[in-house]
Amino acid sequence: MASATTAPIDTLPPAAPQSGLFGFTRAQGIALAVMVAAIVALPFFVYPQFLMKLLCFALFACAFNLLIGYVGLLSFGHAAYFGMGSYVSAYASKSWGLPPEVCVLIGGAVGAGLGLVFGWIAIRRAGIYFAMITLALAQMVYFFCVQVPFTRGEDGIQGIPRHALLGLVDLEPDMRMYWFVAGVFLLGFLLIHRIIHSPFGQVLTAIRENEPRAISLGYRVDDYKLIAFVLSAGLAGVAGGTKALTVHIATLIDVNWPMSGEVVLMTLLGGLGTLFGPVVGAGVVMTMETYLAPFGAWVTISQGIIFVACVLAFRAGIVGEVARLLRVKL
């Protein structure tokens, strides 16, 4: 009901006809080249453990952006898929001794499965109700994780081994793990780009812009929304699984509501509905949190201030504003 009567969420104008290489516009191609160069060069200058965490959260934010930015659905419970992906990957690696690529895929499958059920329930309502329902369902997952034994309660699953990639390359050294994480991130990023620029993605954008019209054109809107939701939740699960292997631990923090808020913050700050926004947003938020970590609640306060500033002053986000200044699509 809400989406029919109010202006669509403030994102960039609808996509112009695609041109350039593999659906990337020239500006996006340049930005992609810069991003890949940064991913290759940065571990030689910055602590790789931090970069790996950043890439996991960047993938998480990109997955979330697939929903909010391209379908216009605000899921306030993405921590559930991230956290469950994290727990299940951790369990698969520690208790079953599976190789990392399988663990991460299992994490993604669990995220997608959970997303299928929750998405099926939540897409019955739109707008603000959708946000509240996804949040409430995610909180249910949190309480579930508090109670079941396999998550080890407050301790979390600790000392998760990374094992060998494909049974060949041991990922225990951080620099090797880094290339694995970078690979997962880039694959996820390109997959999202591919989804957005496929005919399927065009229908998603049409739903975001004008849902009644998409229905009247004969599209089964709910099916499209659900598929997008499952894809987003699955990629969030992949991000969570990769994170668990990276930091050797999966805890209740991954699955609780502040994590859902954090991914909303990253995406909003970077720019809703921009390809590179979530990556930039994740970078800024993670850097800020690392520096503010010793000051306790100041992390929470500064997150709140960024939320308020973004909503009141620059709704297009960092990348959105840059794109507007340069008159390009990023």
Next chain:
Amino acid sequence: MLEDFLFQVEMAAPQIVLGLVNGAFYALLSLGLAVIFGMLNVINFAHGAQFMMGAFVAWMLLNWLGIPYWGALILSPLIVGAFGVVLERLMISRLYKLDHLYGLLLTFGLALIIEGVFRNTFGSSGLPYAPPASLTGAPVDLGFMLLPKYRLWVVVAAFVTCIATWLVIEKTRLGAYLRAATENAPLVQAFGVNVPRMITLTYAAGVGLAALAGVLAAPIYSVNPAMGSNFIITVFAVVVIGGMGSILGSVITGFGLGLVEGLTRVVYPEASATVIFVIMAIVLLARPAGLFGRA
């Protein structure tokens, strides 16, 4: 057989009362959310933080100014409500022409700031707040169980507040303006009613209700910065179950779900934390608009 049953009732009664007390808070909080949403079309994510502020203001009034519980019961909602006026005028009022989701995001940010500031100032551990002397002492004997006086007071006070709010909205001239403005604000404004001021005061009233709930909660739960966020997500589920269309509906849903939660704690304790969310999922599948909602 009968003795068995009576024993069961005796075991279950405290949990059911606890459920009713929780239900009282669900009702008060979801009522405030519904009032605010009806007028502003904003889901007030800061509602939990304002609930927590209500409790803290009561604590500050007592420990810094020596104002007792009964004074705080009136002053704290007024103070937090005034804070709500400032928030609405400075920030929320800028968002009315935008997608509703921005209201949610803004108030979420405000909730983080409020919670962070209180955590910095008072720490994360709870502060004690004693119930007033007139409500302590020997519990009330209901025949089949003993009910602490203060809990009884909370249930009665919350119920009376809910009914009073309903009467104001349904039976007074002010309430009529309010309902009319919810339906069609420009038309009401054309009749010479100051709608923007009414919106501001509605927000303040909703925030005041949250603060009142906070004062009532202060002697039961320890006063701590996280007490609001623990509650608010459950209240969201309550609101989805009830549907935000009806004031009385949110009151009934609030009390009812509190009871259900209490009963679950007796029958199957493991599910007591999740039962409301499960009910929400079932209601959404059967009746997506909510029990009392208009489609």
